[in-house]
Amino acid sequence: MTAGFLEDAPITEQGQALYDEDVAEDGYVWNVSRLWAYQPETLKSLFELMSHAFRPSGLSFRQRAIMVTAVASKLGDSYCSLAWGGKLSGASDPSIAAGVLTGVDSGLTDQEKAMTRWARKLVENPNATTAADIQKLRETGLTDEQVFAITAFAALRMAFSTINDALGAVPDAQLVGSVPTEVSQAVNYGRAPTLHAS
Numbered sequence: 001m002t003a004g005f006l007e008d009a010p011i012t013e014q015g016q017a018l019y020d021e022d023v024a025e026d027g028y029v030w031n032v033s034r035l036w037a038y039q040p041e042t043l044k045s046l047f048e049l050m051s052h053a054f055r056p057s058g059l060s061f062r063q064r065a066i067m068v069t070a071v072a073s074k075l076g077d078s079y080c081s082l083a084w085g086g087k088l089s090g091a092s093d094p095s096i097a098a099g100v101l102t103g104v105d106s107g108l109t110d111q112e113k114a115m116t117r118w119a120r121k122l123v124e125n126p127n128a129t130t131a132a133d134i135q136k137l138r139e140t141g142l143t144d145e146q147v148f149a150i151t152a153f154a155a156l157r158m159a160f161s162t163i164n165d166a167l168g169a170v171p172d173a174q175l176v177g178s179v180p181t182e183v184s185q186a187v188n189y190g191r192a193p194t195l196h197a198s
Contacts, residue, residue: 003031003034003035003037003038003167003169004031004034004035004164004167004168004169004170005167005168006035006038006167006168008034008037009034009035009037009038011037012037012040014040014041015037015038015040017040018033018036018037018040018043019033019034019037026174027174028172028174030172030175031079031169031170031171031172031194032079032164032169035163035164035167035169046156046159046160049156050153050156050157050160053149053152053153053156054149054150054152054153055149056145056146056148056149057145057146057149057150057153058146059146059150060091061087061091062088062091062092063111063112063115064153065084065087065088065091065092065097066088066100066108066112066115066116067115067116067119067150067153067154067157068080068084068087068157069081069084069085069088069097069100069101070100070115070116070119070120071119071120071122071123071154071157071158071161072084072157072161073085073100073101073102073103073187073189074119074120074123074124075123075158075161075162075165076165076189076190077161077164077165077190078170078171078187078189078190078191078192078193079161079164079165079169079170079171079175079190079191080157080160080161080164081101081186081187081189081190082171082175082176082179082183082184082187082193083171083175085097085098085100085101085179085183085186085187086175086178086179086180086183088100089179089180089182089183092107093107094180094181094182094183095107095182096108097180097182097183097186098180098182098183098185098186100116101183101186101187102186103120109140110140111140111141111142114136114137114139114140114142115137115142115150117136118133118137118147118150118151118154119150119154121133122151122154122155122158123154123158134147165190165191168191169191170191170192170193170194171191171192171193171194172193172194173193173194173195175193176193
C-alpha cells in the first residue's frame, strides 16, 4: 500500500499515532492518513486551524458539512466529497447530501443555499466575487464576521483537498461502502476509489 503517488512515509511516533487513531475509530488506516504521515503535525495543525476559522461563524455541524461538501464537489475532490457527503447525510438525509454534491440545493434553507453558492464561487474564481455577493449573504442573516469565518474555512478546506488530490490520494473502499448509495452514486468525478479494503 502506498500513499497515493508517494511511497509510504517512514513510521514515526506521530505517524503511528495517526494510524492508531484511524484504526480505533474506523477499523482501518485511511489512505489520506498514509499520505499525511509525512507531516502528521501539519495535518493536526491544519485541522485545528480549520476548526478555529469556522468556530466564530456560530453555525451548525450541518452547515459546516454543507460548506465542505459544496467545496469538495466543486473542486472535483472525490475523497472529501464521499467523506463529507456521508457526514452531511447523517446531519440531514442522503437526498440532501446527494443534491449538494451534484449542485442541486433543494432541501436547504435560503441561508444554506447562499452559502453553497458562495463556496462554489470561491472554488471557481475567487477574483470574480463582488460586494453584491456579500450582500446576498447578509440578506440571509449572516454577519460580516460569519462571512469571513466561512470564507476562511472554505479556503483552508481547498488547501487540504488540493494537497490530497495533487499527491494522488484515492478514496478508501471502506469509505465508499460506508456512505449511502445516493452519495456514492453522486460522486462520479475525481480519483476513483480503491477497489478492495486494505
